[in-house]
Amino acid sequence: MRIELRGVSKGRAERALPETSLTFETGRVTLVVAETEQRPTVLGLLASGRMRADAGEVLLDGRKDAAGIRRRVALVDALEVSEPAPAVTVAGVVAEELMFAGASPNPFAARRWLDDLGLGDLAATPIGNIDPASRIRILLELAALRKGVEGIVLTSPDRHGGEPQNWWRVATEFAERGYAVLAIAGRASMSVLTVQDDASAPGDGPAPVDTIADTRDDAPDTAASVPTEDER
Numbered sequence: 618m619r620i621e622l623r624g625v626s627k628g629r630a631e632r633a634l635p636e637t638s639l640t641f642e643t644g645r646v647t648l649v650v651a652e653t654e655q656r657p658t659v660l661g662l663l664a665s666g667r668m669r670a671d672a673g674e675v676l677l678d679g680r681k682d683a684a685g686i687r688r689r690v691a692l693v694d695a696l697e698v699s700e701p702a703p704a705v706t707v708a709g710v711v712a713e714e715l716m717f718a719g720a721s722p723n724p725f726a727a728r729r730w731l732d733d734l735g736l737g738d739l740a741a742t743p744i745g746n747i748d749p750a751s752r753i754r755i756l757l758e759l760a761a762l763r764k765g766v767e768g769i770v771l772t773s774p775d776r777h778g779g780e781p782q783n784w785w786r787v788a789t790e791f792a793e794r795g796y797a798v799l800a801i802a803g804r805a806s807m808s809v810l811t812v813q814d815d816a817s818a819p820g821d822g823p824a825p826v827d828t829i830a831d832t833r834d835d836a837p838d839t840a841a842s843v844p845t846e847d848e849r
Contacts, residue, residue, distance in 0.1 A: 618643045618678060618689060618767045618797050620664060625673035627659050634659045636673065641799040643767065646785075646792040648800050650807050657801045658695045661772040664799055665692040690768040690797075691760035694753070696776070703745025707731065707755065710744050718762040734758060749779035753787050761791070768797035781806040 619642040627633040634656055641647040641664070651657045662668035663675060666686030677685050692699050701710045708727040715730065716722035724740075731737045736755065739747050744755075753774050760769055769791060774784040785800070792798045 619676075620686060620690065620768060620797060620799075621676045621679075622664060622670075623674050623676065625663055625670040625675060627663065627668070627671050631672075634663070638673075639664075639799070641768065641797050643797045644792055644795055646788050646798040646800060648785075648802060648807060648810060650804050651801050652803050654696070657773040658698055660801055661692050661695045661770045662698065664801075665690045665768075665770045667692060688765050690770060691763055691766045693756050693760050693769055693771050694774065695770075695772040699772075701744050701756075704743050706741055707736075707744050707747060708740040711740075711755070711759065714759040714762060718759075718764070720762070731755075749774065749777035750783040750787065752777060753784045757787060757791055761794075761796070766796075769799070771798065771800045773801060773803075775802045775806045781809045785810055 619640065621640045622638055624636050624638055625634070626636045634651075637649075637651075637660065639647060639649050649660065651660045659668065663670055666675065666677075666683040669683070674681060675683070675686065677689075694700050708724055708731065711727040711730055712722045712724060715726055720726065728737055728740050731740050734754065736751055739751060739755075744752060747755075753771070757769060757771070760766060769788075771784075771788055774788075775781055781802070785806075788798050788800050
């Protein structure tokens with residue numbers, strides 16, 4: 618599967634998202650930079666087929682198919698869109714996703730699922746209080762349970778703190794499992810991951826960073842805003 622964004626933008630004067638082009642595909646993890654509070658979510662919605670671009674196009678294997686993208690791409694942890702409520706326990710988040718996946722949603726099933734991940738001790742902890750790497754691991758594993766999901770758009774994992782290498786490692790593992798993974802993060806994370814990639818010694822295996830794009834534009838980032846209904 619290959620998802621391609623060609624010159625997409627959103628909002629009046631492209632304030633919500635400046636013109637952006639990128640590709641993510643099966644078996645690879647792509648890092649794209651999008652900063653400000655709202656741009657990562659706007660880009661995530663576009664890349665997962667859940668929002669129409671005002672300009673440009675989003676293609677699935679070379680053709681326009683927004684419904685197909687929505688079925689096959691999961692939007693994970695997008696601010697105010699798909700992020701779990703911070704006060705809900707980890708077991709509660711898992712139980713809800715198990716229900717959507719057609720599995721038993723009771724607390725015992727959720728605890729068993731977490732035990733299988735080696736994270737059973739987090740079951741009673743509010744998901745807003747767990748460490749970033751565990752959060753991303755849990756949310757990506759839950760997304761993978763959904764029927765037909767072949768791609769994952771991970772939105773602003775660096776907003777939870779921690780070392781970028783930790784969530785990047787999880788994203789890379791999912792690419793190695795055959796998913797198309799797009800990680801949307803800030804420039805600071807890109808800098809850290811790029812330095813890490815450059816420092817990799819020959820023979821260490823394939824570099825984790827496949828593609829790096831950037832949504833930077835000439836306008837100040839503070840001009841970004843969530844598109845209104847009229848803008849959509």
